[in-house]
Amino acid sequence: MNFFDLKGLLQPLGAVKQLGKKPHTINYPYETKRTADRYRGLHYNDLEVCIGCGNCSTICQNAAIDMINIDGITAKNGDSGLRPRVDNGRCCWCALCVEVCPTGSLSLTKDYIYVTPDANAFLWTPGVSNPDAKNNISFTSDTNLSLSMYQRVPMRELDGMERVKSFAEVVLGYSEEEARAEAQRCISCGLCSNVCPDHMHIPEYINAIAQGNDNDALKIIYDNNPFPEMCGKVCTRRCEDVCAIQVRGEAVAIRWLKRYATETAPTAQKIKDIVNPIIAEPNGKTVGIIGAGPAGLTAAYYLALRGFDVTIYEAQSYAGGMTMFGIPKYRFPLDSVKKQVEYMESIGVKIKYNTKVGRDISFEEMHTAYDAIFVGIGFQKAWTLGIENEDIPGCIAAVDYLNIINRGDSFDVGKKVAVIGGGNVAIDGARVSARYGAEVTILYRRRISEMPADWEEIEGAEHEGVHIAIQTIPTRIIKGENGKVSGIEYLKAEMIADENGGRPRPVAIEGSETILECDTVIGAIGQEADYSWLPESFKAKIEIKRGMMIVTNEFNQTGDPKVFAGGDAVNKTADAISAIADGYMAVKGISKFLLGN
């Protein structure tokens, strides 16, 4: 070998040919590789979207998720105020929690590196501990491909044009199979129970239905609602508005499931057999109740169960109050009312029909005769329209009209009907008239989206051929030659934005007078209570403000400690379930007042 090895010296220079080429080695500074699109890294929770239903915590197979209170988040309707905290030491990143998150707030991110010497630092609250991770989300849930079921089992109904031929019930109810399938969609969080005025045990009875135990479901329902078939058919169901599933899908059909459970007991005797209520021994105390509406009946039922001697005074010939006389029979059939009242009577509730307090018995007499009194008078008196000629034949208040029809009498509405108002009562008046073959127009001051009626009712009316004339302000009723209604004059309105930030107001357009020919005008702009039964001497104690009876505590006690009140005349929501809740709370109050417990 030569001392001077030219080849050996020059060969390393061959590496020069690689100059300018992309190196195969790792770059410096280090570049991170792109993580896979659906990578399941550390959790992130959008705290604003999360409603604290706890479904993530329930599904976790590693018991790694807790629901905790965190600063700055408080409970409200439809939000428990709790948020998930994850123990990353236990998590296996299966992402079931993300899959079942009904709101989609929980997701997994592309972050997967977290190094710390402190083992307890692995316990963290997604969204609070890692707010920046929202820009790095990778694994999210998809409502189309999910373990949760976002679509409701559809309810079968009579066809629109079939419905107007009779007063047959429109909604046909779930079959057993449909009810089980629908009940299984519930995630049992209980957000619904919180907004229910009566706090019914919704997750429990739905779960009982899902498991095939209808009797248990009915028993749970009767725990604090003695009028559930009515609620199952016509409740305003605020529960469904906050259902966790409705955030991204259709709310669980809570109302229809309750209806299903109640329909499994077709007679009063059957209800009694299933509910099998424990009736306490008579305790010697008597309670008088004014009005057999939902509030009065509820109070009566639970008082009777607790051993009180209860008598209801009802001015009409049927019990049920507004649910009996105000709701058309295609929504709430007579048999349903009868069955439930019969059941209540069977456990000892006494009802004196056709007995009006203030006419057939004075309030003073009642006050002396009973140890406590519950007032559930409701809103019976319709507001007047306040326009010319509203007292002529052919002009009637919707509540009076519905009352006449529901008690089985007849009222000739003629060929054309105008209904004034936009609430459920107005829609009821319109749909009943449509069933008598009339051509119906609803006159409403605002837009359809602002109608207080249930959207299902509005849609139902439209399917039945009811015309809704929006932004119309009635000005006078026109008297025909025979002295009866021959038409109604109205002004068209335009919506003017409210300067104070309220909802837009309808303002009449001058010169836009239009005349709608009609034979009947039905007014449905609201109702109020009638206090003619209440003697002046009591008004000092039992306060009435703006037409509402004032109660002084959660037990619905009035200024006169012996007198309790509930229902439309007391609460602002004026629906049946609130009335039931009032009745239920009054029972607790009366027990406390008379028995001290």
Place this chain on the structure above:
Amino acid sequence: MDNLQIENNILETIKTAFKVEGKVVREKRVEITAHKQLISSILLFAKNQHNYIHLNHITCVDWIEDGEFEINYIIWSPTTKNTLIIKTRISRENAQMENIDNIWDQANTYEREMREMYGIEFPGLIGEHEFILEDWDEMPPMRRDFDTLEYATKTFYQRPGREDAKDVREELTKQSGEEIPEFAKKYSREK
């Protein structure tokens, strides 16, 4: 021309040869359901006669309600770029299935996994019984009657600092004052 001609052809061929049920799921995907004794013959037939030379997966589903496991062999042909899924059901009791690692070597891995995770025996299967799980003496964990939550709770201790956890239903009833009757509580959500 019918778009699904290739799919229909292979389906008809296998149906005629083995008298089995099947359907074209969609383009490039055919599904066959067969008795477990026919599986190796169908796989060999598809591999040798129709060039389904690639074994994608063997998967298992626990149909606990029916008392059966479903085993799915997913194979693929590079000529037609078609996937063939061959399904069979076996009893959950003493679950046994024919070993097919003589058709595809890599089936050995899937079968060992199924043996460990579902407790399905493959007579003649060579390979360590311990596959992924270490010192496992519980029920095979992928069986649906295995309670993962219970196992995790008893096996792994709870980290301190989690005592403030709340039950959502309980918290909500506190907020509203709702009183759930005792007999109804069995229907409340599990804590």
